[in-house]
Structures are given as C-alpha cells and as structure tokens.
Amino acid sequence: MDIFLVIGIITGLLAVVVGMIVKGANVAVLLNPAAAIIIIVGTSAAVMNSFPKNEFTNIPKVFKSLMRGKSKEDPVEIINQIVDMAQETRKNGLLSLEGKIHSIDNEFLKTGLEMVVDGVDPQHIAEVLEMEIESTEERHRGGALIFTTAGGAAPTLGVLGAVVGLIGALGNLNDTEKLGHMIAGAFVATLYGIFFGYVICHPFASRLKRKSLEEINVMRIITEGILDIQSGNNPKSIEKKLIGTLSPKQRQSIQSKGE
Template sequence: MDIFLIIGLVLGCLTVIVGMIVKGANIAVLLNPAAAIIIIIGTIAAVMNSYPRSEFLNVPRVLGAAFREKQQQDPVKLIEMITELAQSARRDGLLSLEQTIESIEDRFLQKGLTLVVDGLEQDYIREIMETEIDNMEERHKANAAIFSTAGGTAPTLGVLGAVVGLIGAMGFLDDTEKLAHMIAAAFVATLFGIFLGYVVCHPIATRLKRKSQIETRNMYLILEGVIALQAGENPSSIKMRLTGMLDPKSRKKIEDNEKAKQGSAE
C-alpha cells in the first residue's frame, strides 16, 4: 500500500475540515447525501459515457495499481546486471546467457535476452521490444485518462449540484433560517466536486502517468542494453551508454560504485 498517497488524501480532507472550522462554518453541513449522489454517481455516469465497457470495468484494478506501492527496478542495478551479462557474453559467447535467463526476475529483460540467444537480427529484436513498450504506454495512457476525465467532470457537476440546491432553497424564501441552511448545503456540492476533481482524481491520474514514465524509462534502458549486448559491444562502452540515460543522482551512484570497486581492488 502506498502510504504517501493515503497521507496526501487524508491531509487534503483535514485541510478542508480545519479550514471550515477556522472560518466558523458548521462541518455538519458536509453530511449532505444529495450532494454526494450528484457528484459521485454523476462522475461515474460521465466516465461510463466516455469509455467502452472493458476499460470502465478495469477502473478498480487501475485504482488498486495507483494505491499499490510497486517496487520499480533500480536503473543502477539494471545497468550493473546488463554490464555483467555483457562481460559473460564477451568471455563465453552469447549462448552462455541461456543459463542465466531463468534466474532473471525482470520479464522484459528476460524476453530480450531470449531473443538474443535465439540469434534474431538486431532490427527485429528492437521492433519486438519497442512494440511491447508502445503497447504498455498506450494501455497506461488510457488508464490515466479515465481519472483525468473524472477529475474534469466532478467540479462541473459540483456547479450543477449547487444549482439544484439553490432551486430547492427557493422554496424557503419565507423562512430565513431554513433558506440560509439550504444555500449552505447547496454549495457543499461544489466543494465535493472540486475536492474530488483536484485532490483525488487529477492527482491519481498524474501518479499513474509518472509510474508509467518510470517503467518506460527502465524498459528503454533494457532495450538499448540488449541491443548493445547483441552487437557485441565492449561492456565498458555499454555501461557508459546506459549511464547517459540516467538522471544526475543515479549517475553519481554509479560513479560511487565504481570508486568503491577500485578502492577494494587496490
């Protein structure tokens, strides 16, 4: 479970509640079933109308992926692993990698090495692996788009809920106290809509996109490593090429590892 996301959602709720208390508002007004029905059911209906059945029914699984803290492969460890494989292939030949493939946990790297051992051409290997990356990106983009749609719809439905509430309030013009309560309750729908859109749905969509970007980066790193390995490049050259695909912090980590190895060798 991704505790950081849960903390963010709880913090968002507390911000609204504490803000209302500081302003002297009665938080009991948040207990508004009509507003919740308009926002939640309305948003679900909008998503149903926007996406095919198969993608809509996939929402619980996608939501679970957003809350699940999936351990992404460390790119530094990936580079170290590919470098070791290149050294092994250079020493014993590409067919020697067949003994190592089964012990590799990363499915994409495992697939790439299998293609190399099978003796396929470099262009064909690249085409197969890039196709898998493109399909994954397209799938992830569609999943994130569902929450972006919900995030854009919820605030608008909040305005609709406020209008509905104000229409109901017009029936109490002769009762000032009741009228004030109804107007306050009407704007709760707007509050719910904005909160659901900009504190829940849009951030979840952004989080899904970011997770996809990290996974895609690692897959391209593996792709370039496999292609270089198949071409028989020098392990040091492969490591240098792949290191260039990393952010400065990860590059420094590789440099530190190199210095530690040299220090132990001396």
C-alpha cells in the same frame, strides 16, 4: 503503499476542514449524502460514457498501480544486471545467457534475451521491443486519461449539485431557518466536486503519467542494453551509455558500487 500520496490526500482534507473552522462555518454541513451521490455517481457515469467497458472495469488495477509505492523495476538494478550479463557473454558467448533467462523476473528483459539467444536479427528485436513499449505507453495513457476525465467532470457536477440543492431550498421559502441550512448544503456539492476534481483526480492522472515515464525509461534502458549485448560491446561502454538515462543520485549509486 505510497505513503506520500496518502499524506497528500489527508493534507487536502485537513486544508478544507481547518479552513471552514477558521471561517466559522459548521463542519457538519460536509456530511451531505445527496451531494456525495451526485458527485460520485455522476462522475462514474461520465467516465462510463467516455470509455469502453474493458477500460472502465480496469480502474481498480490502475488505482492499485497508483497506490504502489516504489517502482517494482529499479533502473540501477537493471543496468547492473545488464552489465553483468554483458561481461558473461564477453567471456562465454551469447548462449551462456540461456541458463539465466528463467531466473529473470522482468518479462520485457526476458523476452529480449530469449530473442538474442535464439539468434534473431537485431533489427527485428528492436522492432518487437519498440512495439511493446508503444503498447505499454498507450495503456498507461488510457489509465491517466480516465482520471483526467473524472477530474474535468466532477467540478461541473458540483455546480449541478448546487443547482439541485437550490431548487430544493427555493421550495421552502416560508421556513427561513431551514432555508439557510439548505442553501449552505447546496454548495457542499460544489465543494465536493472541486475537491474531487483538483485535489484527487487531476493529481492522480499526473502521478500515473510520471509512473509511466519511469517504467518506459526502464524499458528503453533494457532495449539499448539487449542490443548492445548482442553486438558484443564492451561492458564498461554499455554501462557509461546507460547511466546517461539516470538521475545524478542514481548515477552515484552505480559509481560507488563500482568502486
């Protein structure tokens, strides 16, 4: 689980609660089932109306990916793996990879190596892998767009919830004390909507986009590495080429390992 994400959510909640306490507002007013129903159900309806069923039902998987901490594919490990295979093929030929393919966990890397061992044309390999990358990008874009849509709908539904609450409050003008509580409760929906939209949904969309960039970067590293292995390029040259895609900290980890 991504603990940093959980900390961010908790920090956002604390900011609202502490802010209300400092301002002298009653925190108990946040316990408003009607406002929660309007925001949660209304936002869900907005997403349902924006996306087909298969994408909507895929939200739990997207959320699971969002909550996952460290990426399952480390680019440093992938590069080291590619360089080791390049050294192997320089000594024993491309067919020597056949026995190692089954032990590879990364399906994208496995697919590319299988085509290399089968003697598929390099251009065709590049086209197949690029299509897979584009498909993955589109799938990730759809997941992020769901949260972007929810983030845009929630604040507006918060205003709708406030209007609904004010309608109920205006129906009890004779009871002044009750009127004050109902007006305060009416604006809780707006608070819910803004919080849900700009502290939860939009940041979630941004995080998904970032995770997508990391995964796509690994896929492009694999593509370049596979084509270089097939071309018989020098392992050191392959390593120097691929580490150009890494951050300075990641590059140091490869260099220190090489030393």
